[in-house]
Amino acid sequence: MKITTVRRIHQLFFFALFLWFCIVTTVGEKFWQIRNWPINWFLQLDPLVALGTILSTGKFYWSLHCALGTVILTIIFGRFFCGWICPFGAIHQFVGYLGNRGKKVAEKIRLNIYRNAQCVKYLVLVLFLGMAAFPSLASTLQTGLLDPIPLVTRSFQLVLLPIFDRGAYLTPVNARYYELGWLILAVFATAVLLNLIIPRFYCRFICPLGAFLGIISGFSIWRIGKTKPQCINCKMCEKACEGGCEPSSSIKIAECVLCFNCRDDCKHDLIAYQTVPSLAGETQVDVSRRGVVLSLVSGVLAAPAIRLSGKVTSNWYAGVVRPPGALAEPEFLKRCLKCGQCMRVCPTNVIQPAGIEGGLEGLWTPILNNRIGSSGCQLNCVACGQVCPTSAIRPITLDEKSGLGEFVSAGPIKLGTAFVDQGRCLPWSMDKPCIVCQENCPVSPKAIFTKDVFTTVRDGVVSIKQVTENTIEIDRCIPADKFATGDYYVLFEDGSRYKISSNTATSIGISEGKVPAVAAGKVEIQVRLQKPCVDIEKCTGCGVCEHECPVSGKRAIRITAEGETRSKDRRLLL
Amino acid sequence: MLIRGAKAAASIAAAVGVARWLYDPKGPQAKKEEVNFLGTFAKGLPDFSVPRKDGQVISIIKGQDRAKTVSKAIEFLGGIERFVSPGDVVVIKPNVGFATPPILGATTHPDVITAVVKLCYEKGKAKKVIVTDNSINDPASCFTISGISKAASAAGAEVVMPRDSYFSPLTLEGGSLIKDWPIYCAPFAKATKLIGIAPLKNHHRSAASMTMKNWYGLLGGRRNVFHQDINNIIAELAMLVKPTLVILDGTVTMMTNGPTGGSVSDLKKTNTMIASCDMVAADAFGSSLLNLKPADLPYLSIAEKAGVGTVDYESLKPLRAEVT
Numbered sequence: 013m014k015i016t017t018v019r020r021i022h023q024l025f026f027f028a029l030f031l032w033f034c035i036v037t038t039v040g041e042k043f044w045q046i047r048n049w050p051i052n053w054f055l056q057l058d059p060l061v062a063l064g065t066i067l068s069t070g071k072f073y074w075s076l077h078c079a080l081g082t083v084i085l086t087i088i089f090g091r092f093f094c095g096w097i098c099p100f101g102a103i104h105q106f107v108g109y110l111g112n113r114g115k116k117v118a119e120k121i122r123l124n125i126y127r128n129a130q131c132v133k134y135l136v137l138v139l140f141l142g143m144a145a146f147p148s149l150a151s152t153l154q155t156g157l158l159d160p161i162p163l164v165t166r167s168f169q170l171v172l173l174p175i176f177d178r179g180a181y182l183t184p185v186n187a188r189y190y191e192l193g194w195l196i197l198a199v200f201a202t203a204v205l206l207n208l209i210i211p212r213f214y215c216r217f218i219c220p221l222g223a224f225l226g227i228i229s230g231f232s233i234w235r236i237g238k239t240k241p242q243c244i245n246c247k248m249c250e251k252a253c254e255g256g257c258e259p260s261s262s263i264k265i266a267e268c269v270l271c272f273n274c275r276d277d278c279k280h281d282l283i284a285y286q287t288v289p290s291l292a293g294e295t296q297v298d299v300s301r302r303g304v305v306l307s308l309v310s311g312v313l314a315a316p317a318i319r320l321s322g323k324v325t326s327n328w329y330a331g332v333v334r335p336p337g338a339l340a341e342p343e344f345l346k347r348c349l350k351c352g353q354c355m356r357v358c359p360t361n362v363i364q365p366a367g368i369e370g371g372l373e374g375l376w377t378p379i380l381n382n383r384i385g386s387s388g389c390q391l392n393c394v395a396c397g398q399v400c401p402t403s404a405i406r407p408i409t410l411d412e413k414s415g416l417g418e419f420v421s422a423g424p425i426k427l428g429t430a431f432v433d434q435g436r437c438l439p440w441s442m443d444k445p446c447i448v449c450q451e452n453c454p455v456s457p458k459a460i461f462t463k464d465v466f467t468t469v470r471d472g473v474v475s476i477k478q479v480t481e482n483t484i485e486i487d488r489c490i491p492a493d494k495f496a497t498g499d500y501y502v503l504f505e506d507g508s509r510y511k512i513s514s515n516t517a518t519s520i521g522i523s524e525g526k527v528p529a530v531a532a533g534k535v536e537i538q539v540r541l542q543k544p545c546v547d548i549e550k551c552t553g554c555g556v557c558e559h560e561c562p563v564s565g566k567r568a569i570r571i572t573a574e575g576e577t578r579s580k581d582r583r584l585l586l
Numbered sequence: 587m588l589i590r591g592a593k594a595a596a597s598i599a600a601a602v603g604v605a606r607w608l609y610d611p612k613g614p615q616a617k618k619e620e621v622n623f624l625g626t627f628a629k630g631l632p633d634f635s636v637p638r639k640d641g642q643v644i645s646i647i648k649g650q651d652r653a654k655t656v657s658k659a660i661e662f663l664g665g666i667e668r669f670v671s672p673g674d675v676v677v678i679k680p681n682v683g684f685a686t687p688p689i690l691g692a693t694t695h696p697d698v699i700t701a702v703v704k705l706c707y708e709k710g711k712a713k714k715v716i717v718t719d720n721s722i723n724d725p726a727s728c729f730t731i732s733g734i735s736k737a738a739s740a741a742g743a744e745v746v747m748p749r750d751s752y753f754s755p756l757t758l759e760g761g762s763l764i765k766d767w768p769i770y771c772a773p774f775a776k777a778t779k780l781i782g783i784a785p786l787k788n789h790h791r792s793a794a795s796m797t798m799k800n801w802y803g804l805l806g807g808r809r810n811v812f813h814q815d816i817n818n819i820i821a822e823l824a825m826l827v828k829p830t831l832v833i834l835d836g837t838v839t840m841m842t843n844g845p846t847g848g849s850v851s852d853l854k855k856t857n858t859m860i861a862s863c864d865m866v867a868a869d870a871f872g873s874s875l876l877n878l879k880p881a882d883l884p885y886l887s888i889a890e891k892a893g894v895g896t897v898d899y900e901s902l903k904p905l906r907a908e909v910t
Contacts, residue, residue: 039726392727445814446813448791451846497818562811
């Protein structure tokens with residue numbers, strides 16, 4: 013079998029594996045649900061994930077140890093990851109192939125020449141690493157914006173699969189929603205469509221992971237090269253060159269993605285995968301020192317510049333409610349890849365990709381939107397922390413989340429606090445009974461309690477005409493049956509109060525007790541209201557109340573991040 | 587020239603034709619109220635009730651073992667054979683509202699599900715048993731954590747989770763609240779029998795959540811608006827749904843912090859299982875386990891007035907026994 017066929021099988025296999033891991037990222041016990049599938053395997057293999065978090069946190073998180081394997085294998089074999097494993101690379105290669113079918117050989121060779129702009133990806137890499145590397149100024153992990161593995165994971169998990177879910181029910185719940193899904197798709201689609209201009213455009217010009225692997229592939233033991241310094245220079249080896257690395261002359265070894273097309277296409281067998289450098293010479297990473305310094309300085313300055321908004325400190329946005337177990341905001345931003353795994357696995361769909369409300373750097377990081385999904389953050393669930401590849405959301409246990417067992421003294425993890433908007437709340441401002449929020453509050457004792465009051469309804473003071481048995485004849489017309497719901501009472505001047513069991517336009521009926529035998533005077537029609545109040549010591553900020561509130565537009569009870577466990581400076585309690 | 591002219595004429599004719607075909611001289615109008623009355627609407631809820639037998643309307647069994655008490659309760663009413671005939675498709679509607687484990691008592695206990703599903707298959711010779719609910723929390727989590735998925739599947743029942751397409755708008759004739767409102771209909775469309783199985787819980791708004799409140803799960807849409815008139819909506823649901831049988835599980839009763847609970851300290855052992863052909867009677871008796879009077883639950887008298895059942899359950903001569 014030709015080595016390029018082996019490579020294609022590899023790419024197809026790893027793409028299918030990637031797709032499978034995306035599909036199984038749903039909570040459940042079926043074989044096609046999460047069980048023990050290593051759903052983060054591609055993210056864990058990605059050395060840029062490891063390098064970025066090493067620079068931002070100073071530590072090599074255990075879950076990312078596979079990335080060391082990728083680095084070692086790249087030092088031995090070159091950029092095999094790009095050409096053989098990367099699922100995004102496989103998409104680019106396939107789309108590039110489709111887009112350039114039928115073109116003339118000369119045209120294909122022209123498309124695959126090396127371009128100076130290929131150095132841009134090194135600058136992207138340096139820029140992102142610069143943003144992460146100096147915690148003393150401000151450190152923020154932004155590699156995930158363009159790192160191909162988080163990018164492709166996010167695109168599949170939050171956009172492409174949900175589109176199919178709407179019809180195929182891959183997840184056991186109803187259609188999923190992801191705010192800003194369009195932007196994620198726009199980035200993905202742009203990256204894919206650029207292949208129609210130049211094959212593997214993203215890999216050649218943008219990919220910061222490719223840049224990193226390119227740099228270390230400079231040390232590789234085996235590499236592509238020519239076995240003779242001279243040839244007839246037919247350039248057939250560049251007809252399908254995926255990396256644009258010019259194998260026909262002095263090969264740009266950092267650009268080579270090990271597609272092996274050149275070896276197959278050389279009619280004279282002059283190209284080999286060998287331990288000696290190409291006999292036609294090699295060119296190392298072609299990037300100017302000035303460019304690197306400029307990128308680095310830009311990155312180092314960009315991080316504190318973004319922080320000038322104060323969104324991480326005093327000007328924090330109250331709506332940035334993070335998933336349970338999320339680290340304090342500065343630490344969180346050093347680790348979050350924006351990969352979307354937590355948003356996909358969340359059984360209630362409450363975790364959403366953020367916009368820039370929490371600062372520019374918070375784009376696509378997970379926040380809770382209780383208006384979306386099936387039910388706030390469920391008490392008995394810690395799925396998001398279990399799947400987070402970098403522990404930006406710690407893998408907490410149910411005991412820790414609920415403050416049980418050894419966590420009794422720490423108490424439950426609070427995501428924020430519920431605030432009643434009294435101006436929108438039906439019992440508080442509109443004299444309508446409701447308390448759906450209280451009903452659904454899942455903690456025991458409930459964090460929502462009610463203040464029970466009797467309020468005279470509008471135009472509710474009526475004069476008595478006559479009292480017979482348990483019926484009060486009144487002198488004015490009231491809507492028939494309106495007050496017979498079990499929530500209305502009639503108050504006499506002596507202070508006694510009776511539940512209304514029926515009413516006609518001119519009479520009020522009482523079924524229990526005996527009303528005073530008064531012949532004249534007034535009675536007041538009252539409604540019994542239970543007004544919801546939040547006990548901030550009990551509230552965990554789970555958001556079930558906000559999700560269920562019947563004031564459906566802007567909810568009358570809403571969670572904001574005050575009181576969240578992860579930030580001491582946002583506490584409310586003394 | 588002629589050909590070009592002909593093509594132009596054809597294009598003009600096509601454009602005019604399409605315009606004529608799609609022409610809408612009125613524009614969108616104010617929406618007329620489309621009313622789907624029960625009975626006339628094909629996808630509505632059928633009447634699942636069986637003929638009444640005086641003296642076999644309600645049974646109240648004391649005991650701790652749910653499998654035994656529920657079997658005895660049904661046996662007293664004439665056995666499952668009275669309710670389920672060979673070939674029946676039975677829908678069981680438990681309360682699977684919350685994603686909490688069975689020990690917290692916020693959802694129907696899986697042991698009752700197991701016992702009733704087995705009875706339906708083994709003695710009732712049902713063709714198929716479906717267990718379904720339109721949960722409040724995430725449905726998949728609710729069915730898994732409550733243990734109901736596992737119990738139902740193990741006993742051979744099919745578990746059906748709600749989907750948007752399973753709801754159809756219905757109007758209750760004689761009602762004032764259920765008007766053109768999405769109702770969870772699809773799972774009942776092909777069913778021939780319906781059994782409601784509810785836990786017995788405290789409820790701050792309606793005082794108690796029992797067999798009648800259990801039908802709240804059939805409401806779709808943003809159903810929480812009905813909490814403004816909780817007694818009437820519960821009564822209207824009881825008018826809308828005509829079950830074959832209801833079972834009220836008072837083996838443990840959630841005395842406080844309902845309907846979610848969240849702690850075993852909210853629960854009290856009351857060791858009672860009720861089976862009834864009359865929801866109002868079942869709930870009227872159930873209120874006593876919460877230390878309430880039927881008069882504390884206005885929806886009982888509203889439903890009685892509408893002809894759903896009898897508040898004075900003692901007049902129905904409940905069949906009582908104790909099993910150990």
